[in-house]
Amino acid sequence: MxxxxxxxxxxxxxxxxxxxxxxxxxxxxxxxxxxxxxxxxxxxxxxxxxxxxxxxxxxxxxxxxxxxxxxxxxxxxxxxxxxxxxxxxxxxxxxxxxxxxxxxxxxxxxxxxxxxxxxxxxVLGLTGLTAYLGLDKIGKLKEGETLVVSGAAGAVGSIVGQIGKIKGCRVVGIAGSDEKVDHIKEKFGFDEGINYNTTKSMKKAISEACPDGVDVYFDNVGGEILDAVLQNVNKDARIINCGAISLYNETEVPTGPRPEGILIKKTALMQGFLIRDHAKDFGTALKQLGAWLQEGKLKxxxxxxxxxxxxxxxxxxxxxxxxxxxxxxxx
CATH class of the missing domain: 3.90.180.10 (Medium-chain alcohol dehydrogenases, catalytic domain)
Structure with a gap:
């Protein structure tokens, strides 16, 4: 049995x-x-x-x-x-x-x-593919840009941050404890981290961690953290809506700030991402992820x-x- x-x-x-x-x-x-x-x-x-x-x-x-x-x-x-x-x-x-x-x-x-x-x-499955292809298809990272990642100590977020560093970006991670913030900096090479559970003003914390503004935001949580990041985006910023775990257990969809004014002023792109839409690119992505893993660039x-x-x-x-x-x- x-x-x-x-x-x-x-x-x-x-x-x-x-x-x-x-x-x-x-x-x-x-x-x-x-x-x-x-x-x-x-x-x-x-x-x-x-x-x-x-x-x-x-x-x-x-x-x-x-x-x-x-x-x-x-x-x-x-x-x-x-x-x-x-x-x-x-x-x-x-x-x-x-x-x-x-x-x-x-x-x-x-x-x-x-x-x-x-x-x-x-890292060599849907998790790694989501990180790699989300950044590739929507993020389009450029060297020297600032990348912010929520859920940064999680499966997707930790890989997103490392790819950002490989691409030559400043990377700021948002996580739920001081231990996780220390971990993403020490193990994964994030430049800065923010503990959303002890931060009174996420808008201010993101501004201080990203003195040159936010160019790319890889969003795994949605909700109030997304609202705060939007207040700090640069012109032509790209926001990747990959997950919204902060809302998954809500019985009613909460009303938040309206993003359209910011998106217009900053000519920013905010786009949803589903990994299942990019199956034709899995082979190329896995080859690169595997190479980075064997080279020790990816943990x-x-x-x-x-x-x-x-x-x-x-x-x-x-x-x-x-x-x-x-x-x-x-x-």
Missing amino acids: SKTILFKNRPKGKPATSDFEIISEEDPKPAEGEILLEAKYISVDPYLRGRMRDEKSYIPPFELGKPLESMVVAEVVESNNSNFEKGEYVSGMLQWKQLQTSNGQGLNKVHKELAPPSAFLG YDETVVEGFEKLPEAFIGLFEGKNTGKMVVKV
């Missing part, structure tokens, strides 16, 4: 462990052309909260009573498919199951000689939670600031 995690209730506000249900099922058997996969590492990500709402979006909502899904690194434990061999590792969008079958579509092979398998959920953090049953707790922990870098569950 293997375990599966089902989506039990649509949460109101922050999710709770009672919104999930763990069941046991008979071990599946692969049919002709299929492989049997055993989950090794499972990714939990803030965007999954959006899929818990019964509303139309860029990706279908989770169905009640059905397994959740996210990016997973799994081992091929049995193969009836000539494209995959027993013992190989793969990554892809898979269900929250210890064991499952697949026809192999949408799976990528994990090359363990490049990095540990879990890295293919982070990464992981918060690893052990145990398949801990998946709901790990996911909820994202909204409590319990992760530094990429949050993954080791099955």
Whole structure:
């Protein structure tokens, strides 16, 4: 018998462990052309909260009573498919199951000689791709510019900041504790950091940390921090709206300052970014990320939670600031 995690209730506000249900099922058997996969590492990500709402979006909502899904690194434990061999590792969008079958579509092979398998959920997975391609497609960094990153100690933010330094920018990170601020400066080379939990005026703090103004803002949180950054942007600034974790658990959308006046005066660009729209560029981006990683120019953090049953707790922990870098569950 293997375990599966089902989506039990649509949460109101922050999710709770009672919104999930763990069941046991008979071990599946692969049919002709299929492989049997055993989950090794499972990714939990803030965007999954959006899929818990019964509303139309860029990706279908989770169905009640059905397994959740996210990016997973799994081992091929049995193969009836000539494209995959027993013992190989793969990554892809898979269900929250210890064991499952697949026809192999949408799976990528994990090359363990490049990095540990879990890295293919982070720096060499959608996390790294989001950082790289968000900056490439919208940020268009130029040497000497100032880049501000929110969620800077998180999975995407920490990589964004390092790419900024590789590109010759001044990089300022916004995080939720003094420890995280120290960490992004000491490990990842950020020039400055701001603790939003102890800062009385974010507008003033950003102004002081960015004496030449903000040229590019990589936004992972939205809300009041975005409002404060907008007050400090330069002419022709680029704002990348990648995430809005500060709003994900709100039951009503709060009204904030109107950005249009600033965008007009500064001729600034503010654009949403979805990594799924740029699949054709994944190969090029991963090649560069892998090269930087092997050259020691790119580092990464992981918060690893052990145990398949801990998946709901790990996911909820994202909204409590319990992760530094990429949050993954080791099955």
